[in-house]
Amino acid sequence: MMKVITGAWRAPAAWVGRSAVGTAAxxxxxxxxxxxxxxxLTDVRTWGPALVAQMGRIGVASLPIALFIAAxxxxxxxxxxxxxFTGAIPxxxxxxxxxxxxxxxxxxxxxxxxxxxxxxxxxxxxxxTMRVTEQIDALETLGYDPLAHLVVPKVMAALIMFPxxxxxxxxxGIVAAWATALNLLDMTTPEFVRGLRLFFVxxxxxxxxxxxxxxxxxxxxxxxxxxxxTWGGAQAVGRSTTQAVVLSSxxxxxxxxFWAVTLL
Amino acid sequence: MSMSNEVRVGAVLIxxxxxxxxxxxxxxxxxxGREDQLVTAWFREVGQVQRGNPVKLRGVHIGRIEEISLDAxxxxxxxRMSIGSDVRMPxxxxxxxxxxxxxxxxxxxxxxxxxxxxxxxAVSPEPDGIPGYSLPDMSRLTAVxxxxxxxxxxxxDRVDIAFTDETALNIREAIDNIQRxxxxxxxxxxxxxxxxxxxxxxxxxxxxxxxxxxLSASRTFSLIETAIADGQLASIVGNVDRLTAQxxxxxxxLVLVSRDMGGVTExxxxxxxxxxxxxxxxxxxxxxxxxxxxxxxxxxxxxxxSSLVQDLIRDFQRNPRRYINLRVF
Amino acid sequence: xxxxxxxxxxxxxxxxxxxxVSLEARDGETLAVIGASGVGKSVLLKSVVGLIRPDVGTxxxxxxxxTELRRQDLYNLRRRVGYVFxxxxxxxxxxxxxxxxxxxxxxxxxxxxxxxxxxxxxLRLVDLEGFGxxxxxxxxxxxxxxxxxxxxxxxxxxxxxxxxxxxxxxxVTKTVIDRLILRMREELGVTSVVVTHDMTSxxxxxxxxxxxxxxxxxxxxxxxxxxxSDDPVVRGFIDGRPELMQEPVT
Ligand SMILES: Nc1ncnc2c1ncn2[C@@H]1O[C@H](COP(=O)(O)OP(=O)(O)OP(=O)(O)O)[C@@H](O)[C@H]1O
Ligand SMILES: [Mg+2]
Numbered sequence: 001m002m003k004v005i006t007g008a009w010r011a012p013a014a015w016v017g018r019s020a021v022g023t024a025a026x027x028x029x030x031x032x033x034x035x036x037x038x039x040x041l042t043d044v045r046t047w048g049p050a051l052v053a054q055m056g057r058i059g060v061a062s063l064p065i066a067l068f069i070a071a072x073x074x075x076x077x078x079x080x081x082x083x084x085f086t087g088a089i090p091x092x093x094x095x096x097x098x099x100x101x102x103x104x105x106x107x108x109x110x111x112x113x114x115x116x117x118x119x120x121x122x123x124x125x126x127x128x129t130m131r132v133t134e135q136i137d138a139l140e141t142l143g144y145d146p147l148a149h150l151v152v153p154k155v156m157a158a159l160i161m162f163p164x165x166x167x168x169x170x171x172x173g174i175v176a177a178w179a180t181a182l183n184l185l186d187m188t189t190p191e192f193v194r195g196l197r198l199f200f201v202x203x204x205x206x207x208x209x210x211x212x213x214x215x216x217x218x219x220x221x222x223x224x225x226x227x228x229x230t231w232g233g234a235q236a237v238g239r240s241t242t243q244a245v246v247l248s249s250x251x252x253x254x255x256x257x258f259w260a261v262t263l264l
Numbered sequence: 265m266s267m268s269n270e271v272r273v274g275a276v277l278i279x280x281x282x283x284x285x286x287x288x289x290x291x292x293x294x295x296x297g298r299e300d301q302l303v304t305a306w307f308r309e310v311g312q313v314q315r316g317n318p319v320k321l322r323g324v325h326i327g328r329i330e331e332i333s334l335d336a337x338x339x340x341x342x343x344r345m346s347i348g349s350d351v352r353m354p355x356x357x358x359x360x361x362x363x364x365x366x367x368x369x370x371x372x373x374x375x376x377x378x379x380x381x382x383x384x385x386a387v388s389p390e391p392d393g394i395p396g397y398s399l400p401d402m403s404r405l406t407a408v409x410x411x412x413x414x415x416x417x418x419x420x421d422r423v424d425i426a427f428t429d430e431t432a433l434n435i436r437e438a439i440d441n442i443q444r445x446x447x448x449x450x451x452x453x454x455x456x457x458x459x460x461x462x463x464x465x466x467x468x469x470x471x472x473x474x475x476x477x478x479l480s481a482s483r484t485f486s487l488i489e490t491a492i493a494d495g496q497l498a499s500i501v502g503n504v505d506r507l508t509a510q511x512x513x514x515x516x517x518l519v520l521v522s523r524d525m526g527g528v529t530e531x532x533x534x535x536x537x538x539x540x541x542x543x544x545x546x547x548x549x550x551x552x553x554x555x556x557x558x559x560x561x562x563x564x565x566x567x568x569x570s571s572l573v574q575d576l577i578r579d580f581q582r583n584p585r586r587y588i589n590l591r592v593f
Numbered sequence: 594x595x596x597x598x599x600x601x602x603x604x605x606x607x608x609x610x611x612x613x614v615s616l617e618a619r620d621g622e623t624l625a626v627i628g629a630s631g632v633g634k635s636v637l638l639k640s641v642v643g644l645i646r647p648d649v650g651t652x653x654x655x656x657x658x659x660t661e662l663r664r665q666d667l668y669n670l671r672r673r674v675g676y677v678f679x680x681x682x683x684x685x686x687x688x689x690x691x692x693x694x695x696x697x698x699x700x701x702x703x704x705x706x707x708x709x710x711x712x713x714x715x716l717r718l719v720d721l722e723g724f725g726x727x728x729x730x731x732x733x734x735x736x737x738x739x740x741x742x743x744x745x746x747x748x749x750x751x752x753x754x755x756x757x758x759x760x761x762x763x764x765v766t767k768t769v770i771d772r773l774i775l776r777m778r779e780e781l782g783v784t785s786v787v788v789t790h791d792m793t794s795x796x797x798x799x800x801x802x803x804x805x806x807x808x809x810x811x812x813x814x815x816x817x818x819x820x821x822s823d824d825p826v827v828r829g830f831i832d833g834r835p836e837l838m839q840e841p842v843t
Binding site (some may be wrong): 055149171198 | 272276280281284291315570
C-alpha cells in the first residue's frame with residue numbers, strides 16, 4: 001500500500017503526515033491543558049487571592065487602549081454612516097448604524113483583537129519567561145499547582161473583565177459617535193438618540209457581553225497554553241508570544257462568526 | 265499598592281455593571297419608575313411592525329410595542345403595547361399600524377374610530393382588546409408611480425421632438441407648464457406632508473368625488489387607447505378635450521383637499537387651459553398630430569402608461585390617504 | 594527514608610537522555626552526582642520530584658512512588674522536598690523575602706511570626722541578611738543562587754536536591770555553601786542529592802559520588818574510591834582530560 005507513494009510525492013506526503021500528527025498532538029496537549037484548568041478550578045483557595053490582581057492587570061489596565069480604539073471607531077462610524085447615507089436616508093439612521101455596529105460587532109471584536117495583542121502577548125510572554133527560567137518548576141516544587149496559581153486567575157480574570165472592558169468600549173464608541181454627530185454632522189441629540197433606540201433590543205447587550213466573555217476565555221487560555229508549553233530560551237518565548245497572539249486573533253474571528261450563526 | 269488595586273478593580277467592576285444596566289434601560293427608552301398600562305390591539309396582519317416600535321397618540325410618543333403574537337386560532341395577530349398609565353384613551357379607540365417614515369420603521373397610532381371610520385378593522389376576540397388595522401405597504405404604490413412618471417417623461421420627450429411647427433411649440437410650452445406644475449405639486453406635497461396629513465379628514469369626505477373623477481379619467485384613458493388603435497384622429501382630439509375637462513375636475517378636487525395647494529392648482533388650471541386652447545387649434549386643422557400616430561413606439565408607451573395610470577387609480581381608490589402623502593407624479 | 598531510582602529512562606523526541614538509571618540516596622546520606630554538561634543530571638533531579646515523568650522505571654521518595662502518585666499526593670510529597678535550581682529560578686515579581694515565604698505559606702501550622710523568623714533565619718544561613726526587600730533582578734548571580742538555596746531550606750525539608758549549588762560562586766562563598774550542605778545533614782538529618790561539576794566540593798560534602806555517563810550510572814563509590822578509580826571515563830572527567838572519555842567502539 002505505502003509503496004504506491006513514491007518519488008516526488010514522498011516529501012509532500014510526509015509533510016502532510018507530520019503536520020497532521022503535529023496538529024493532533026497539539027490539540028491533545030491543549031485538551032489536557034484545559035482538563036488541568038478544569039481540575040484546578042476547584043482549588044479556589046489558591047487562585048482566589050490572585051484573582052483581583054489579575055483583574056487589575058488584564059481588565060483595568062486594558063481600559064485606556066480599549067477606550068482609545070472605541071472612541072476613534074465611534075467617530076469614524078458616525079462620519080462614514082452619514083457619508084453613506086447622503087441625502088436619501090434620514091440622518092437619525094446614523095444613530096441606528098452606530099448603535100447596532102458598535103454593540104454587535106466592532107465593540108467586542110476590535111476590543112477583543114486589541115486585547116489579544118495586549119493581554120494575550122503579556123500572558124504568553126510572562127508564563128513563557130517563567131517557564132524557561134524554571135519559575136514554574138520552582139512553584140511546583142514548593143507545593144503549588146501552577147495551573148491553579150498562575151493560569152486559572154488569568155483565565156477567570158479575562159472571563160470577567162473582557163465583558164466589563166467591552167461594556168466601557170461600547171459606551172465610549174457611542175458617546176464619541178454622538179459627539180461627532182452633534183459637532184460635525186449637524187445632527188441633534190434627539191435625532192441621534194432616536195436612531196440609537198429605534199431598533200435596540202436588550203439582547204444586543206447580552207450578545208455583546210457573551211462575545212466578550214468568550215473572547216476573554218479564548219485569549220487567556222491560548223496565551224497561557226503557549227506560555228506554559230514554551231521550551232527553550234528567549235527566542236522560544238518570542239515565538240510563543242507571537243503564536244499566542246496570532247492564534248487568539250484567529251479564534252476571536254472564528255468565535256465571532258460562530259456566535260453570529262448560533263445566536264442571531 | 266495592593267489595596268488601591270483592589271479598590272480600582274472593584275470600582276471598575278461596579279461601574280461596568282451599572283453602565284450595562286443603566287445603558288440598557290436608557291436605550292430601551294427610560295421606562296423605569298414609570299407606571300405602565302398594557303393594552304392589546306388586534307389585527308389581521310401587522311406588516312413590518314416590530315417589538316420596540318413606538319406607540320403614538322395625537323402624534324405624541326406614549327409607549328412602545330412589547331409583544332407580537334399570533335392568536336391561538338391563527339386568524340389574527342395580538343399586539344401588546346405598554347403605554348403610560350396616565351394616558352387617557354380616546355372615545356371608541358382603534359389602532360392603526362403605519363410606516364413612520366419611508367425607511368421601514370413602523371408605528372402604532374391610537375385614534376378614535378370616528379376619525380377613520382372607513383377602514384376595515386379586525387374585531388377583537390377579547391372584550392377589552394382594541395380593534396386595529398394595518399395600512400398597506402407603500403413600496404408597491406411608489407414603484408407604480410415611479411414607472412408612470414418615467415413613461416410620462418419619455419412621452420413628453422418624444423412629443424417635444426415630434427412637433428416642429430408653431431403648434432408644437434405651443435404644446436411644448438404647455439407641457440413645460442404641466443411639468444413645472446407637477447414639480448411644484450410634488451414639492452408642495454413633500455413640504456406640506458404634515459398639512460396634508462391634517463387635511464386627511466377632509467380628504468375622506470372628498471374621496472367619493474375623487475373616485476368619480478378617477479373613474480372618468482380611467483374611462484378617458486381607455487378611450488384614448490382605442491382611439492389610437494383605430495387611428496381615429498378626430499376622436500382623439502375629442503377625447504383629449506374630454507380628458508382636459510376631467511383633469512380640471514381632478515384639480516378642483518385637489519383644491520378641496522388642501523387650501524394650501526390653491527396657488528399651485530391655479531397655475532395648473534392655466535396650464536391645462538392652454539393645453540385646451542392647443543387642442544382647439546388642432547381641432548381647427550392646424551398642426552400635425554398625425555406625426556404622433558406614426559410612431560409605434562410612442563403608441564406602446566402611451567398604451568402602457570394608460571394601463572399603469574389605471575393601476576394607480578385603483579390603488580388610489582383603495583388608499584387615498586397614503587397616496588396623497590406619498591407624491592403627485 | 595530514602596530516594597530510590599530503578600531503571601529510569603527518558604528521551605526527548607529521538608534524543609535518549611537517561612537510559613536505565615538505578616541509584617539510591619540512603620537515609621541521611623549526601624549523594625553527589627557528577628557528569629559532563631548535557632548528560633542529563635538536571636533531568637534526573639527533576640524526575641525525582643515529578644517535574645519530568647520518566648518513560649520507563651520507578652522513582653521512590655520517602656516510601657512513595659513518585660511515578661504513580663496522584664496529583665494531590667505529589668504536591669504533599671513536594672512539601673517535604675527542597676529543590677535548589679541550577680539558575681536559582683527566583684520569582685522575579687517578588688522580593689527576596691516573598692520568595693522565601695512562598696514555600697512557607699504551604700507549610701501547615703506556621704504562624705505569621707514563625708514564618709518571618711524562618712525567612713530571616715534562612716537568609717542568615719546564606720549570609721544575605723538585609724537583602725529581604727530586594728528584588729531578584731537587583732542581585733548578582735551568586736546572590737540569587739544563595740537566595741534559591743535559602744528558599745529550599747526555609748521549609749526545613751527532609752530531602753534536599755541541589756542542582757549545581759556552587760557553580761559560579763567565589764571560593765569563599767563556595768565553602769560557605771558546602772558547610773551549609775553539611776550542616777543540613779548533621780543538624781537536620783536531611784537526605785540530599787547534589788548535582789555538581791565541582792570535584793573539590795563533591796569530595797568535601799559527599800558520602801558517595803555517582804557519575805552519570807551516556808544515560809547510565811557509570812561509577813558509584815565513596816570520594817576515596819572514586820579518587821583511586823582507574824575507569825578512563827571517570828579519570829577523564831576528574832582530571833579534565835576529554836580524550837580519555839572517548840571510549841573505543843566495541
Ligand atoms: N523539556 C525538555 N524538552 C526537550 N529536551 C530537553 C528537555 N529538558 C532537557 N532536555 C534535553 O536533555 C538533555 C540533558 O539536559 P540537562 O539539563 O539534564 O543536562 P545537564 O546534565 O543538567 O547539563 P548541565 O550540566 O549543563 O546543566 C539536553 O540535551 C537537553 O536539551
Ligand atoms: Mg543541569
